[in-house]
Amino acid sequence: MKFTLYNTLSRRKEVFAPFRRGEVRIYTCGPTVHDYAHVGNFRTFVAQDVLRRWLRYLGYRVIQVMNITDVDEKTIERAKRKRVELEHITRKYTEAFFRDIELLNIERAEHYPGAREHIPDMAGLAEKLLARGCAFTDGKGNVFFNVLSIDYGRLSGKRPRPGLRAKIIREDYTEAKHFALWVRCDEERFCWDSRLGRGRPGWHAECAALSLRYLGRRVDIVSGGEDLVFPHHENSLALCNAAGGEIRYFVHVKHLLWHGRKMSKTLRNYHTLGEILGQGYSPREVRLVLLQEHYRSHLDFTFRKLELARERLRALDELLSKQEERRGGVRKRISGAISELKREFEGAMSNDLDIESALSAYWSFVEEMRPAKLSREELRQVKHVLLRLDRVLGLVYT
16 A cells, blocks of 8 residues: 655655665654643654554554653753752653553554663764764863754755854754754763763754664654754754764654644643543543644644544444344445445545544444444444554554
């Protein structure tokens, strides 16, 4: 089955073809564990889960890596403010993240490497790029990646300006600049020793180093929210390329909105999964709302959509628990409807994960079959196709 996927790198839909036949290697940017994740974050994680499930449905072996960012400015600042050890903060929110993804029926990745346990890998990447002439030091113990050393800007279109120099370590989210791979520091609790000196890694070094460590030089898909296109994924691509690696596809998920504005902690307009469940909604209903619109479209999260999701899932559950009501074999009308559902669902998902069209066919089939008087064999086939397609949707919890 031909599968087309939109590639941010080429800015068009492409026929999907992994580096290795029958195997897909995916790197997904995971949570920064300084606080509870909110449902806006989980919109991205659920969309990535649908991609993973669809690839497995197509018969691919999937190897997925999702990093846990437990060393960065946010986690360190939280630990300082609370006057506790860094591990105390990161362990609490890492455990909360895993509880939430289990509630949302998100399949586990094969690897969840934490940043802190891989600091030597990040320092080693900085050393390697220094040796290759793709990075430089500022004489103060800081190491920068030189964005002029490669063809920088292919993903985001942001090109470094002529005469660019590195003077400031601070992250820049508007311009293409040299960026820090290793930051010198002397704090006992939040810095580590390396051949580069005492310090800690820059954020962008994390994903590149972990990707190279767990997936090798050739990565099929890198995925994350749309806000990661620049600078993070642009910088990750630069680092992988400079280290001799290659990334074939970039997949980015549009933001979740709340009353028309991006849901974010900065705007203080977010809801955690626990808050939503505390109002009487189920994880299944939340999952359905988060996956029901195309990943490249903004999704406006509302409680009305949760109510509609409840009605949809109730209809599905009624059909799956239905008992035979007639004798006989499988009528042509029923077998035709089953074949049509499978054809429409697979056709939609093969077209850049068109989940809206796939779900439209799915729910139409449920509404058609729910009141029908079905034989034992008809029921068996109806339930079989619904559960088979649910391998992609993940709505029937076991």
